[in-house]
Amino acid sequence: MCGIVGVLSKQPVNQLIYDALLLLQHRGQDAAGIVTMQGNKCFMHKARGMVRDVFRTRNMRALPGTVGLGQVRYPTAGNAYNEEEAQPFYVNAPFGLVLVHNGNLTNAHALKDELFQNDRRHINTESDTEVLINVLAHEIERVARDLPLTPDSIFEAVRAVQKRIKGSYAVIALIAGHGLLAFRDPFGIRPLCFGQAEDGEFMVASESVALEGTGHKLVRDVAPGEALFIDTAGRVHTQQCNDNPTLNPCMFEFVYLARPDSVMDGISVYQARLNMGETLAQRLISTMPPSDIDVVIPIPESSRPSAMQLAHRIGKPYREGFVKNRYVGRTFIMPGQGARKKSVRQKLNAIGLEFKGRNVLLVDDSIVRGTTSKEIVQMAREAGARKVYLASAAPPVRYPNVYGIDMPTSEELIAHNRTIEEIRAYIGADALIYQDVDAMKRVVAALRPGLNGFEASCFDGQYVTGDVSVEDFATIQAQRKSQGDEEEDSARSRLALQSRAEG
Numbered sequence: 001m002c003g004i005v006g007v008l009s010k011q012p013v014n015q016l017i018y019d020a021l022l023l024l025q026h027r028g029q030d031a032a033g034i035v036t037m038q039g040n041k042c043f044m045h046k047a048r049g050m051v052r053d054v055f056r057t058r059n060m061r062a063l064p065g066t067v068g069l070g071q072v073r074y075p076t077a078g079n080a081y082n083e084e085e086a087q088p089f090y091v092n093a094p095f096g097l098v099l100v101h102n103g104n105l106t107n108a109h110a111l112k113d114e115l116f117q118n119d120r121r122h123i124n125t126e127s128d129t130e131v132l133i134n135v136l137a138h139e140i141e142r143v144a145r146d147l148p149l150t151p152d153s154i155f156e157a158v159r160a161v162q163k164r165i166k167g168s169y170a171v172i173a174l175i176a177g178h179g180l181l182a183f184r185d186p187f188g189i190r191p192l193c194f195g196q197a198e199d200g201e202f203m204v205a206s207e208s209v210a211l212e213g214t215g216h217k218l219v220r221d222v223a224p225g226e227a228l229f230i231d232t233a234g235r236v237h238t239q240q241c242n243d244n245p246t247l248n249p250c251m252f253e254f255v256y257l258a259r260p261d262s263v264m265d266g267i268s269v270y271q272a273r274l275n276m277g278e279t280l281a282q283r284l285i286s287t288m289p290p291s292d293i294d295v296v297i298p299i300p301e302s303s304r305p306s307a308m309q310l311a312h313r314i315g316k317p318y319r320e321g322f323v324k325n326r327y328v329g330r331t332f333i334m335p336g337q338g339a340r341k342k343s344v345r346q347k348l349n350a351i352g353l354e355f356k357g358r359n360v361l362l363v364d365d366s367i368v369r370g371t372t373s374k375e376i377v378q379m380a381r382e383a384g385a386r387k388v389y390l391a392s393a394a395p396p397v398r399y400p401n402v403y404g405i406d407m408p409t410s411e412e413l414i415a416h417n418r419t420i421e422e423i424r425a426y427i428g429a430d431a432l433i434y435q436d437v438d439a440m441k442r443v444v445a446a447l448r449p450g451l452n453g454f455e456a457s458c459f460d461g462q463y464v465t466g467d468v469s470v471e472d473f474a475t476i477q478a479q480r481k482s483q484g485d486e487e488e489d490s491a492r493s494r495l496a497l498q499s500r501a502e503g
């Protein structure tokens with residue numbers, strides 16, 4: 001998951017895109033970038049780091065224009081430390097294209113060869129987004145050769161792109177001199193919505209919170225397989241570019257990735273989390289007597305709504321036992337296991353009096369690598385808890401994800417090839433209760449009649465696109481593993497420098 005935004009306005013858009021990126025920061029912490037267009041000229045600034053660090057006043061001043069794009073990156077291909085892979089990406093032909101992408105192409109490696117052999121295009125990074133922009137450029141070139149570029153020809157190009165690329169993608173692009181293009185994969189795995197301000201200013205973004213927080217009213221989600229083109233005069237053109245679109249949004253967005261105040265595909269993320277808490281409570285009641293629990297404590301941040309609802313349902317007090325350092329980012333999306341581990345203790349601190357002599361039920365939204373749970377259970381014990389129980393609002397994460405969440409290998413997942421009892425022992429909890437997969441799907445689907453299902457592969461091992469071959473898995477895993485090792489090395493040397501500076 002990354003956060004993407006695109007704006008077409010009559011006013012300068014640099015500050016607006018910056019503000020929207022701040023609202024999407026939770027979706028990517030490793031790099032940020034903005035591109036604006038004035039006339040046919042592009043202005044771009046992108047670098048590693050969080051939005052606040054990447055854009056200084058001088059960078060903002062150098063982004064003129066009334067149309068633009070932005071992205072915050074959480075890499076799922078390539079490397080967090082490679083600045084060239086930060087987005088947006090730019091190609092100069094045809095017309096001049098810039099593009100931002102949330103998602104992951106499962107056939108990027110094959111396309112890279114195909115682009116070189118057949119389309120005579122060179123890809124210079126390990127980023128699947130660079131592949132994507134080149135496929136789009138090639139298809140626009142093909143449909144518009146010797147002809148003026150019309151909305152219909154753009155949609156024809158998107159149709160062709162959708163036939164070539166596999167995996168998940170929410171995309172926003174600018175075509176110099178023509179307008180803003182957005183499209184979403186035919187399964188609607190990654191989110192994308194759009195809205196307008198009162199003066200007609202148009203915004204497309206990953207989450208509705210980016211629209212609301214910048215004074216735009218959500219119009220609707222981009223439908224799976226649909227493309228949207230807003231020309232420079234502000235006229236909106238839309239077309240379905242896929243023959244078999246179905247809506248299967250990523251379940252992990254509702255579990256963890258998205259902000260709770262967003263509404264995605266008609267589902268309130270907050271309500272989804274409350275519902276997960278409700279069904280987790282039912283599961284808990286059937287597993288252990290709630291009378292053994294003195295207090296329910298969330299593991300901040302994302303588990304709060306589920307923990308609150310669970311506590312309400314079992315009739316136990318809900319207390320804040322951990323304080324979160326708001327200046328440490330989300331640990332799960334940090335590159336490198338060393339950095340993630342160190343950050344849990346930097347990020348969360350226990351309040352002793354909520355734990356002393358009590359049987360506590362800690363609730364997290366999910367347990368992925370087990371980094372957080374293992375540390376937190378130990379911290380609860382150190383704070384004097386008598387018994388430490390742990391409940392996860394999501395089911396065990398047992399399978400790799402290839403659609404935009406960076407967990408490409410099963411080995412890194414704590415629940416892979418382990419029984420619940422083995423996981424409990426590893427984490428060191430006195431009891432461990434997991435959400436049930438079907439119950440979770442049922443209570444979230446209940447919020448959106450007509451939904452085809454969810455992309456929930458990390459929980460159920462079913463890959464909705466149905467076309468990820470054994471070779472694709474192997475290639476993605478090998479590539480991520482080698483990049484992961486590089487990231488681990490860089491993270492380790494950063495930590496070493498940091499400790500040397502501290503001590």
Ligand SMILES: O=P(O)(O)OC[C@H]1O[C@H](OP(=O)(O)OP(=O)(O)O)[C@H](O)[C@@H]1O
Nearest residue numbers: 301302330331332367368369370371372
């Ligand atoms: O089992 P793990 O590999 O540790 O991953 C799961 C944890 O990571 C996430 O928290 P994170 O700190 O990223 O963000 P949050 O503040 O939104 O909860 C998630 O909410 C879990 O707490």
Ligand SMILES: NC(=O)CC[C@H](N)C(=O)O
Nearest residue numbers: 001002075076077102103
């Ligand atoms: N998480 C994402 O959406 C990542 C986008 C793209 N695959 C990248 O690595 O930059």
Ligand SMILES: [Mg+2]
Nearest residue numbers: 299300301302
């Ligand atoms: Mg968390």
